[in-house]
Amino acid sequence: MGGDFMPDRIRLDGRVAVVTGAAGVIGSATAKRLAERGARIVAVDRQEQDLGAAIRDLPASAEALAISADVTAEDEVKKYVRTAIDRFGKIDVFYNNAGVEGDIAPLTDYSLESFRRVLDVNVVGVFLGLKHVLPVMLARNKGSIINTASIAGLIGAPDIAVYSASKHAVIGLTRSAAIECGKASVRVNCVCPGMIDSRMLSSIIEGRNPSNAPIPNEKIVERIPARRLGRASEVASIVAFLASDEASYVSGSAYTVDGGRTAG
Numbered sequence: 415m416g417g418d419f420m421p422d423r424i425r426l427d428g429r430v431a432v433v434t435g436a437a438g439v440i441g442s443a444t445a446k447r448l449a450e451r452g453a454r455i456v457a458v459d460r461q462e463q464d465l466g467a468a469i470r471d472l473p474a475s476a477e478a479l480a481i482s483a484d485v486t487a488e489d490e491v492k493k494y495v496r497t498a499i500d501r502f503g504k505i506d507v508f509y510n511n512a513g514v515e516g517d518i519a520p521l522t523d524y525s526l527e528s529f530r531r532v533l534d535v536n537v538v539g540v541f542l543g544l545k546h547v548l549p550v551m552l553a554r555n556k557g558s559i560i561n562t563a564s565i566a567g568l569i570g571a572p573d574i575a576v577y578s579a580s581k582h583a584v585i586g587l588t589r590s591a592a593i594e595c596g597k598a599s600v601r602v603n604c605v606c607p608g609m610i611d612s613r614m615l616s617s618i619i620e621g622r623n624p625s626n627a628p629i630p631n632e633k634i635v636e637r638i639p640a641r642r643l644g645r646a647s648e649v650a651s652i653v654a655f656l657a658s659d660e661a662s663y664v665s666g667s668a669y670t671v672d673g674g675r676t677a678g
């Protein structure tokens with residue numbers, strides 16, 4: 415008994431989970447958590463080498479398949495969906511998570527090329543995933559999709575305006591998909607991580623600090639009520655919950671995992 419009681423109920427035995435951006439910090443932590451809960455994993459990323467490392471980090475008992483694919487290319491999205499079905503026969507959970515931060519610069523210095531690239535990965539990639547995974551779930555009247563948005567999808571953020579716009583779009587796609595699929599018992603939610611201790615956060619902090627003078631940790635976390643950065647495993651926990659039947663009446667929501675950063 416005690417504190418572990420609730421998490422034990424979040425089981426995904428027999429489920430098949432496709433995770434994009436699975437070679438990254440949040441994607442690999444989440445693939446691991448879903449596998450620990452009993453799911454079989456289809457790990458998708460364009461970084462083949464890091465994908466291998468992420469797969470090796472899964473529990474030994476986990477059945478897993480790695481697929482190298484670019485989420486912005488429709489034929490490659492079709493390929494990862496087809497390969498998942500060929501291997502496991504179904505997709506129960508889709509963590510639509512691949513994303514890029516893009517350039518860190520004010521709008522007036524932002525290149526159109528970078529703008530298009532960020533929207534391509536963060537919005538077109540998420541759209542294509544929904545477009546090709548949803549029919550598989552709708553055919554079985556069952557499934558849970560979790561997109562990765564960000565707190566930058568809820569509030570504005572200097573020097574990452576394009577990233578922020580792309581994540582606002584992910585929330586719009588999530589809510590609209592949830593309405594389109596509600597009757598079929600296919601749930602669509604998103605998570606909005608705040609400042610997670612990760613490569614992407616370091617890239618944003620460094621990009622905003624061209625002087626390279628070290629920034630004290632207290633300064634970085636001063637606007638976070640929890641007064642610390644989040645861990646990728648803390649995002650993984652909420653994804654596992656949303657993936658599971660414990661969240662059977664949850665759809666169209668945007669869950670913040672931000673230590674209270676956007677509460678005020």
Ligand SMILES: NC(=O)c1ccc[n+]([C@@H]2O[C@H](COP(=O)([O-])OP(=O)(O)OC[C@H]3O[C@@H](n4cnc5c(N)ncnc54)[C@H](O)[C@@H]3O)[C@@H](O)[C@H]2O)c1
Pocket residue numbers: 434435436437438439440441458459460461464483484485486511512513514515535539562563564565606607608609610611612613614615
């Ligand atoms: N790290 C944070 O603090 C934070 C906060 C809020 C939201 N997020 C979001 O969480 C998600 C994961 O971020 P992360 O921190 O793990 O970053 P990360 O850079 O470690 O991982 C992102 C992964 O996506 C992959 N990827 C990028 N473009 C791709 C493409 N076109 N096709 C296939 N794969 C592609 C990368 O290879 C990488 O492995 C992203 O959507 C990010 O925007 C991160």
